[in-house]
Structure formats: structure tokens, C-alpha cells
Amino acid sequence: MRRTKWGGIADDCFHGSGFFRVAEQNGVSWFVDPDGGRFISKGVNTVRFDQDHIANSDSVPYADTCRAKYGSLHAWRAAASDRLAGWKFNTVGCWSDELVASAGMQRLAMTPTTALGATFRLHRRDQIFPDVFDAAFAAHIRESARDRCTRWRNEPGLLGTFIDNELYWSPDWRGADELLTIFLNLPSHRPGRVAAIARLQQHYREFSQFNAVWGTLARSWEHLGHIAHIDAPFFRMPPGGLNDALEARANRENPLRAQFSTDCDAFSAMVADIYFELCASAIRAVDSNHLVIGSRFGYQPQTNVIAAAGRHLDVVSFNCYDFDASPAIDAYAATGKPCLISEFSFRGDDSGLPNTRGAGPRVASQLERAQCFERYVTAALRKPAVVGYHWFEHADQPAEGRFDGENSNFGTATIQDEPYAELTDTMTRVNAAAEQIHAAAVSAQA
Structure with a gap:
């Protein structure tokens, strides 16, 4: 199976535009890479040398390990990039060091987040959600988009831009407020x-x-x-x-x-429409070459919020820490837009880590982690709207807890930078077959 330099399937189904875009073939959605390859975004989040300070300290155990192992940040970037490509990943996900994407033998796509709404909310400490009706909000969005997106506008390796991460849209695990x-x-x-x-x-x-x-x-x-x-x-x-x-x-x-x-649904629909319209248009005003790939919904919001996202985004992204993402995919796919699972994971209780803080299922062993990955990703790829999946995250969190207390076995590798063999072997096999599985999505749905 011939592939482009980006890892997409080079079968002449699509033409290359020099940038990533989305398209559909036989009812199945795809990313199309800059060279025209059919592309499923297979990513890992937080691929970075300085991942996770121990809370309330200057200690970064993973960086200490990698400094001793590789000798320099430059050498680590190349090794990390080649290892991800060896596991058949093709994207460095959110919060990653973007230079990893071009440091290895194969180009990887990158997916920065602009945090447009979140950074405005942080200026107004009494706000749980950014006040989209404030005239300063629109000005902030435009200025932030210029500052954060202009530098990438001619970069072919940019898969797309995330607007935000896990804003509070409706009652969820964080509270009951509307x-x-x-x-x-x-x-x-x-x-x-x-x-x-x-x-x-x-x-x-x-x-x-x-x-x-x-x-x-x-x-x-x-x-x-x-x-x-x-x-x-x-x-x-x-x-x-x-x-x-x-x-x-x-x-x-x-x-x-x-x-x-x-009352609540009508208002949230109005807020969502303003938010997504302002943010997407601000990004496109300074970067018309790339996709706007959503705000990484942290929990499924009301239907009218999802519909508003679909009206303004190129791709709807969401985080889903269930054993099976299928119900969530169906909810977001109702927009008619391609869907990207921007975060998911499973934690193994044989890792030696506490696993007491952090999202998602805990399982007994690394073998079960690998099995959960395969079931989750295979089921997702059988959905025609899905164009990618990003694993959280590259390396384990410190046992002492990171800035927010999370202390879990989310990594593809330990803090000592040793890969989890059962998990990464399975990732390699499933990632290699992803396009074939997805191409059959319509018949699988029938």
C-alpha cells in the first residue's frame, strides 16, 4: 500500500492542495493530506520533553530521564518522532512540542490549540464560561487569533487549529449549572x-x-x-x-x-452560535489555508450546542473517556461534519502508579489496556464520520501528581521512557490497518 510522506494512502482518490483538508468518498469522511493522501489522524497528546512538573515543585521526572538518556532536547525530539512513526502514529496531538513533528525521518502533522475563549475567561475571574456578549470578547478573539495563528498559516504540516479545550457548556461532572x-x-x-x-x-x-x-x-x-x-x-x-x-x-x-x-436550550444555542462564529471567523481571517477543528468538547453538550458547532467548524472534536465512543460519535456526527476524537485513554493498575486522579476507565493490566485500545479505535473507525483519534498521552504522569493532582498511567511509555510493549505493539498493528477499517465503514454500518 503506497503512502505519501505524511502517511496518507496514495491511491489518487483525492488531489493534494498543499494543506490538510477534509473530503468524503463513498459516504466515508477523511482528512486529505497536503499531497492528496487519504489520511486518518492517529495522534498522541502531550509529546514533550518537559511533560508534567510534580505539583508545587520544579521537578520534572520525565525530563530528567530523557536528559540522561538522550543528552539533549534536539536528540530527544528526533527519537520521540521516530518512535511515534514506528508505532504508525502520524500526528503530534494537543499540548505537544510542535518541533517533534519535523524532527524525525517522517513528517508528522501537528495540532496546536489557541485557547481563545479560555484566555478571555481568565481575564474575568468571575466567569465560568467566557462572556461572548462582552464587546471585549470579540476584540480579544481577533487579537489572540492574530497572535497565535499567523505564524502557522503557510505551514503544510498543520492538521488544523483547536479553538479551546473542554469549556463548560452544560451540566456535567464539573457541576449542575446551565x-x-x-x-x-x-x-x-x-x-x-x-x-x-x-x-x-x-x-x-x-x-x-x-x-x-x-x-x-x-x-x-x-x-x-x-x-x-x-x-x-x-x-x-x-x-x-x-x-x-x-x-x-x-x-x-x-x-x-x-x-x-x-429557556436553557435556547440560550445555550445562542451562546454557542456566537462563540463558534466569532472564533472560527477570527482564525480564518488570519489563516485561510487550514481547518478549524473544534473546541475539544469535554462532555457531550446539549444537541443545539453541537448543531451550532457543526455550522461553523470544519471538524467537530471531542474528548471521550468511555470504553466505547460510539454513542458520542453518533451525537456529534449528526452535524454532518467529520469528527475527531481528540482525547481518550485507559489506565492500568499494574503500572505502579496510584491512578487515583485522572479521567477514564481503570483496568487491571497492560494487556487489558491494549485490548481496550483496539476495541475502542476499531469501533470508532467503523463510523463514517470519524477522521482521527488522539491518545492521551505520551508519558505517564508522576506518582506524586502533576499540577492538578493527576497521577495516572496514561502513557505510551513510563516516566523512565520505557514503552509499554503490549500497548504500543497493539497500537502499531491497529494504526497500520486504520484506513482499511475506515474505508469499510459504510458497509459496517449497514
Whole structure:
């Protein structure tokens, strides 16, 4: 099977444009590499020499290991790049040292993140989600896109640009808040609070009709803009799976709850549309050559948020730490856009690491990790919309915990830079067959 220098299948199905793009053949979505190869992005996140400081210290155990083993950062980059290519990976994923991509014998694609929304939120410490109604938000997005994307605009090895990582869109493992209640509880002068109340005021003819659903302590729309805290009258479960059916039943049984859900969904759709339109257009204004590959959804949001993403993105990206990503893929594929699994992993309890902090399933052994990888990736590749999968992450986390306390066996290699043989042998075999598996996706779906 002939391949391009990027690792894509060189079978003349597509033409090369000099940059990565997306296309469809026989109902199956693909990346197309700069030379026209059919390309599945097979990536590893956090490929970097200085991975993971031990929390509250200057110690970086993996860097200490690699400095002694390779002698220099330059030598490590070349070795890491060649090893990834040897395992049939073709992409250095999010948070990686981009120079690894061109340091080895084979060119690898790279996928930087701009953190456009997250960096604005960090300027406003009272915000859980960036206030997209703030005029400063649009200015920040444009300026940040210029600063972060201009340098890559002529780079053929850029797969695409991530906008953000795991923004909070709806109830999930981080909390029960809705975007609407988050914005309603911003300080009274914030544009987001003003916009949220205006949206409700447009929907309800009278304040009394609104308050019949929400039951606030306010006596008028003006008063609503100034009361200290607005409580949600109902709490919804995170979207997806059985929760959707349970939510639908609860709304049928309680019309007030159904109206609350409608309010929340309409507002989150509006926020998502503004966010994705501003961010995608800002990136494309300074880099029209490359794909905008999403905001790495951390947890499946409401359907209308996914739909907004599909309207503005080239590829919808999401992180999924389940044993099987198929239900999540189906939810995102409903947009009609290609889908990229931007983060997934499995942790082995025979690694000697605590595995007490970190996302995703724990399994007993490295053999089970390898088996989980194969099942997960094979099932994903059988979905026509999937154009890539990125493993989290390159090396294990320190047992003492990194900056956020994570201390898990996520690595393709130990902190001593020793590969996990069962896992990486399986990765090599599955990665090599990925295009063949994916090409049969439509018949597999039938």
C-alpha cells in the first residue's frame, strides 16, 4: 500500500492542495493530506520533553530521564518522532512540542490549540464560561487569533487549529449549572447578564409568566437584573444516553420544567452560535489555508450546542473517556461534519502508579489496556464520520501528581521512557490497518 510522506494512502482518490483538508468518498469522511493522501489522524497528546512538573515543585521526572538518556532536547525530539512513526502514529496531538513533528525521518502533522475563549475567561475571574456578549470578547478573539495563528498559516504540516479545550457548556461532572444560570448570575453590569435577561424578556410577554416558571424573588425585569443570586428552579442531568430519555419524560410530566429546559436550550444555542462564529471567523481571517477543528468538547453538550458547532467548524472534536465512543460519535456526527476524537485513554493498575486522579476507565493490566485500545479505535473507525483519534498521552504522569493532582498511567511509555510493549505493539498493528477499517465503514454500518 503506497503512502505519501505524511502517511496518507496514495491511491489518487483525492488531489493534494498543499494543506490538510477534509473530503468524503463513498459516504466515508477523511482528512486529505497536503499531497492528496487519504489520511486518518492517529495522534498522541502531550509529546514533550518537559511533560508534567510534580505539583508545587520544579521537578520534572520525565525530563530528567530523557536528559540522561538522550543528552539533549534536539536528540530527544528526533527519537520521540521516530518512535511515534514506528508505532504508525502520524500526528503530534494537543499540548505537544510542535518541533517533534519535523524532527524525525517522517513528517508528522501537528495540532496546536489557541485557547481563545479560555484566555478571555481568565481575564474575568468571575466567569465560568467566557462572556461572548462582552464587546471585549470579540476584540480579544481577533487579537489572540492574530497572535497565535499567523505564524502557522503557510505551514503544510498543520492538521488544523483547536479553538479551546473542554469549556463548560452544560451540566456535567464539573457541576449542575446551565449556561443560562451562569450568565444570569454574572455581576449586574456584565453584558452577559443583560443579554440573558433580554432573551428571557423577548420570550415571555409578562414578568409574571417568567416567574411562574422560575420562581425568583424578583418583582420585575429590572429587579431581576440586580438581585444577588438567581437559583435554577430545576436541575437537569448531563446530556447523552439514558439521561436524554429521562429528561424527556420529566419534561412531559411537568410543563414548567419543560419550559425551563426550553429557556436553557435556547440560550445555550445562542451562546454557542456566537462563540463558534466569532472564533472560527477570527482564525480564518488570519489563516485561510487550514481547518478549524473544534473546541475539544469535554462532555457531550446539549444537541443545539453541537448543531451550532457543526455550522461553523470544519471538524467537530471531542474528548471521550468511555470504553466505547460510539454513542458520542453518533451525537456529534449528526452535524454532518467529520469528527475527531481528540482525547481518550485507559489506565492500568499494574503500572505502579496510584491512578487515583485522572479521567477514564481503570483496568487491571497492560494487556487489558491494549485490548481496550483496539476495541475502542476499531469501533470508532467503523463510523463514517470519524477522521482521527488522539491518545492521551505520551508519558505517564508522576506518582506524586502533576499540577492538578493527576497521577495516572496514561502513557505510551513510563516516566523512565520505557514503552509499554503490549500497548504500543497493539497500537502499531491497529494504526497500520486504520484506513482499511475506515474505508469499510459504510458497509459496517449497514
